[in-house]
């Protein structure tokens with residue numbers, strides 16, 4: 001049956017007359033109603049693991065803007081948490097983890113068998129969101145890609161240079177490979193369970209792919225993505241998979257040809273015309289307005305959005321940003337962007 005949902009149609013390879021739109025990090029601190037609920041919830045992790053609240057936060061941007069996709073409210077780091085690694089979010093700093101220090105820590109400190117029990121509240125959130133969504137809205141699940149998640153596990157939080165993660169990956173590829181394999185399996189199980197709970201498509205965030213040189217990018221981003229997507233497709237062949245290999249540059253071509261993703265998320269730096277010429281026809285495309293255009297709004301934002309739509313809407317295409325919405329974004333600008341994209345380019 002052909003879906004009536006515009007986003008699902010585009011993700012399934014249809015060039016829709018008007019591009020569907022959703023935004024990475026569409027829920028969050030730029031919305032006053034999020035900040036209010038976040039203040040009541042206690043910690044950010046409590047918010048992620050309380051289905052009633054996580055459902056509400058997922059729905060907030062849908063109610064306000066009528067976006068075509070609702071993305072589950074959670075975080076990529078709930079996977080290391082569910083594997084047993086200590087995780088907390090420090091106000092004004094971001095995520096912190098008790099870092100893995102050696103390959104021995106993989107066996108000593110990680111326990112894949114507890115995964116689904118610890119992530120059960122996330123599945124419950126998906127069931128609740130699915131029941132509450134408007135009929136035309138697509139429900140998106142997500143997870144982090146192995147390299148990006150592993151980098152947080154090894155660095156103990158955000159990093160500028162990924163020195164610790166690279167040290168492991170380059171110096172002990174067998175040990176690091178065991179961690180990546182474990183993450184491929186856990187993440188595939190997690191995404192398949194999200195689909196069983198109602199996710200109609202899933203996005204894999206490889207936010208830090210661009211930190212690696214090409215040979216290492218192939219080994220630690222492309223190959224694991226291929227394995228992960230194959231495991232999702234083995235169980236759910238008809239569920240579209242979006243892959244966001246941020247910063248991959250010309251290596252986007254290899255992701256298009258080999259990853260098995262249905263759609264690639266384009267980052268801010270990638271020229272839309274290059275993506276049209278080199279990628280379109282092989283995969284669906286999503287992206288890639290600079291989140292700072294959304295902060296500024298007005299004429300410059302509309303012009304930038306229109307030129308991206310013009311370049312990419314000849315094939316299956318989903319409008320999005322090139323990275324997540326930033327906290328200083330005025331919510332009115334999101335409404336303005338949605339209207340602009342839906343007006344068409346004429």
Ligand SMILES: Cc1c2[nH]c(c1CCC(=O)O)Cc1[nH]c(c(CCC(=O)O)c1C)Cc1[nH]c(c(CCC(=O)O)c1C)Cc1[nH]c(c(C)c1CCC(=O)O)C2
Pocket residue numbers: 023024025026027028029038044071072073074075076077089093094095142158205207324
């Ligand atoms: C790298 C990464 C993380 N988390 C995520 C990524 C990949 C995407 C990207 O590159 O931005 C993905 C993510 N994080 C969050 C979502 C929710 C769904 C959505 O609206 O997109 C998604 C899809 C909520 C969140 N995740 C986080 C918040 C802010 C928490 C708060 O309310 O204080 C939200 C709404 C915290 C978080 N979580 C993470 C960091 C680095 C931070 C701190 C930076 C920040 O605060 O923005 C890890």
